[in-house]
Amino acid sequence: MADAPTIVWFRDDLRVADHPALAAAADRGAPVVCVYVLDETSPGIRPLGGAAKWWLHGSLTALAGAIEALGGTLVLRRGAAARVIRSLVDETGAAAVFWNRRYGGPEREFDTALKAELTDRGVEARSFAASLLFEPWTIRTGQGTPFSVFTPFWRACARAAEPRHPLPAPEEIEGTAATGDSLDDWGLLPTRPDWAEGLREAWTPGADAGHARLADFVAEDLAGYDEGRDRPALGATSRLSPHLRWGELSPFEVWHAVRERRSGGGAGAARFLTELGWREFAWHVLFHAPDLATRNWRAEFDAFPWPLLDEDALRAWQQGRTGVPLVDAGMRELWATATMHNRVRMVVASFLTKNLLIDWRRGEEWFWDTLVDADAASNAFNWQWVAGSGADAAPYFRVFNPELQATKFDPDGEYVRRWVPEAGTDASPEPIVDLRESRAAALAAYERVKAAGR
Ligand code: FAD
16 A cells, blocks of 8 residues: 555646645655646536647646656546546556645536545545645635735735745656556647747747746846836736746745845835736635636626627727727737737727627637636636726726827837737728727716616
8 A cells, every 4th residue: 555656636737846746745655646637528617728728738748758857757638537537546546646726616626526535435635735825715804705805915915924935846756657648639739720830939838938937037027027017018027927827837936036036126026926916816706706707796797788799890809900009919919929918908808898898708718718828717807807897896987098008008119010010001990999989888888887786
């Protein structure tokens, strides 16, 4: 029994450093079966979007290399995860299954049920905190309820214990003979057409690339982050979001890398840590409202009179052909590189929901399919934040004016020119919507929400 292996089930934590489940398995001393399950069949598990699949392929390749360097093998299996883990336990005679926690609703239900089942069978099942700095149930208001406003939430986090220091990767693990699928057979990469050229140029998935990016950012850009972060042309933000989304970097690694530089980072470091706080808050909100991607967080928004979907307008927005330069620049950046600067994400989301009067869920779905950092909490949370229906949301009557936003945050027009070279020329189409009139229509529609909230 002492030699019966430990299964480590990798999910959104595709790294070997600061991986508490892997560290505990290595400490157990028995052989370790490292497994990743591509689960596209369990009910309630949201299928990955195209850009996410592209990233996952690269990330699993990198993880497999890192596990091999420790002496193990990454076993790839496909199917309903509970069934796959169950059969892997039978096949390997594993005495223990370890994993790092997930916080989505269906995921938690699966994990809880599986833990109970394994425990009943005499298999040790243990879960660890690894993906959030603060476990969502530990941060509560004075009344014991979840927070719905960011600032007091983040203050409560600051009063909690400082996030722990990251754990080193195990020095080695003993592998087993368990085998699995070939990654290439999973078809995660696009073939015909191969739309991923821009992604390959923009990104390198994997923990090594994430660590290199973190080190560069802390050394070069952290001090100027506060000033530069809202300027899309500058590249002043960290671009760590996909590495965090896939757990190639842990938030503990990022937190402490920044804290150690804080004396040299000043306002930039403080601001950056607050942005990590928004990631925490998004997960906190999702933990307490698991259907955040589909249901208005503020119920009175159910009264919002969304008009019949204008498919042409939605397509023009998706393709960056609205005739509004900053919106089109953002949407083209997204299509080419599978990311978009945060300021521009806010502008395009406001334009979709308020100027085009298209339900935020259509935008959330498009981002889910096209972002490499598409994240169950941050995406839904931010869409609802912009739409006005979310926690601590921008008020609905705050309609971003894309022209003013461009003047303020892209004053030389550099970002717009990069993505919309025809902007300002005769080749530039007329906007598909009048910004002033559509703003007024949005505010009139909002009156229904106000009435429902009374
Ligand atoms: P930095 O400015 O360097 O920030 C550092 C880290 O803090 C980010 O990597 C991210 O993990 C976190 N962070 C920063 N801003 C936010 C925020 N507003 N909410 C939550 N976390 C934040 N972020 C995602 O990771 N996944 C998404 O699917 C996602 N969808 C979004 C949709 C909309 C409509 C909007 C307005 C924002 C969305 N964001 C999402 C938040 C934000 O735009 C990205 O995290 C950020 O642009 C990533 O770039 P960066 O790593 O250079 O960020």
